[in-house]
Amino acid sequence: MNEVKEKKKLGLTTKIFISLIAGAIVGIALNMFAADVDFVQNVLVNGVFYVVGQGFIRLMQMLVVPLVFCSLICGATAIGDSKTLGKVGVKIIGFYIFTTMMAVAVALGIGLLIKPGMGLDMSQIQTAEVTASSDSVSFAETLLNIIPKNPIGALANGEMLQVIVFALIIGVILAKLQDKTQLVTNFFQQGNDIMMEMTMMVMGLAPIGVFCLISKTFAGLGFSAMVPMFKYMGAVLLALFIQCCGIYQILLALLTRLNPLRFLKKFAPVMGFAFSTATSNATIPMNIDTLEEKIGVNRRISSFTIPLGATINMDGTSIMQGVAVVFVAQAFGIQLTPADYLTVIATATLASIGTAGVPSVGLVTLAMVFDSVGLPVAGIGLIMGIDRILDMARTAVNITGDAVCTTIVAHQDGALNKSVFNFTTLAGYVHWKLTGKKVLGVGDASG
Ligand code: ASP
Helix, strand or coil: CHHHHHHHHHHHHHHHHHHHHHHHHHHHHHHHHCCCCHHHHHHHHHHHHHHHHHHHHHHHHHHHHHHHHHHHHHHHHHHHHCCCCCHHHHHHHHHHHHHHHHHHHHHHHHHHHHCCCCCCCHHHCCCCCCCCCCCCCCHHHHHHCCCCCCHHHHHHHCCHHHHHHHHHHHHHHHHHHHHHHHHHHHHHHHHHHHHHHHHHHHHHCHHHHHHHHHHHHHHHHHHHHHHHHHHHHHHHHHHHHHHHHHHHHHHHHHHHCCCHHHHHHHHHHHHHHHHHHCCHHHHHHHHHHHHHHHHCECHHHHHHHHHHHHHHCCHHHHHHHHHHHHHHHHHCCCCCCHHHHHHHHHHHHHHHHHCCCCCCHHHHHHHHHHHHCCCCHHHHHHHHCCHHHHHHHHHHHHHHHHHHHHHHHHHHCCCECHHHHHCCCHHHHHHHHHHHHHHCCHHHHCC
16 A cells, blocks of 8 residues: 555656656747747636646645644644653754744745845736735734634634644643543544545646646746746755754754764665655654664654654755745745744744645645745745755755754653764674663663
8 A cells, every 4th residue: 555655656756857847848948939929828828827827726725724724633632642741742842843943044044145036027927916015013913913813714714823823722622631522533633634635636736737837937937937946946955954964963962962973874864765755754663763773762752752743843844935935025026024034934833833744745834834924825836846856855854853853852861872872883783782772771871
């Protein structure tokens, strides 16, 4: 069953890449040779490509509210349920939120530095109304707006922050009431399954959607769209690199005194797996195993923190979202205020909690980040075509963030066996496996 899914997913990746390239070629050709042909422009570019491309975006938008709502309720129920919640739970959630906020800040900084969207004049090709956040709201107002006056209204209007708050409260209460509300818990769990399935179905249409969106973009802009696209990709990859090899490793060195290079070397296969599958969820078992056998983290901690991280901690995803905000704002000529940037940090952090650890969901929750600062959701169409490769890279960072935070918390909790981490040879590891496990308690060897 899993194998079948795996094959399907790999097929989809290839298809999306092919439609991306084909879309760019067709678009550039139309721009060069058929810019004045009315039929091509009216029927093909502004007809078929526009309708199919926008239809695909609407399908993605359709998923956002129910997907985030159900997945957050399930996530919160799972946390409240766990016996391990308590000191470790609070600590790990704190680290997860802190690293995600750092990630968005890095992304915004890199975006503002590289200016990927400059030189891309969307007004040439975009007729959809641009909803700039001209009426900037005060910080106090922004804070108050997190609390929904009417939760049903929040759901209906797609007020994502309010939806998230309401979902978290429901999740915590479901966890508290346990058997009494088992039916409702099951209802939301099944709702979550349905939304995941629907996401897969919509993503199945991605090759067609991507082809139409990219063809239309390039038909309007020609070659000039290439440079900003590459700049956007470069900015996301650079920010991912800084987060993974800079921020995480500094935190690791400062808080655990482990050698960051050795950590990266030992952890690289897990990153490779996450990269090739673009799925945090699928990486959970390998992550827990590697943390135990190569880094020395006791499963008591990781069996709780790694699945939790794969569900709520998506630093790589929030990096993509931060850069995308800057990119699209620049492309549409929308001026963002400092309050807008703070809102982006808050919503991207919450979006990371609501993003499921499967391919492409980060693109769905991006709609809510755009919405929070009044950026046109149609801007997602611009980056959708190149998102697949970025999805792979950001998933590798997502799961590295989970592992780093887990290692730090394990260290602080006396559940990190440094002698395992310091084994560099297979012989040393085998020796530990054969002898050490029986002799050493987890706490004995830490430090
Ligand atoms: N593919 C990502 C993950 O599984 C989620 C996303 O950013 O779409 O971690």
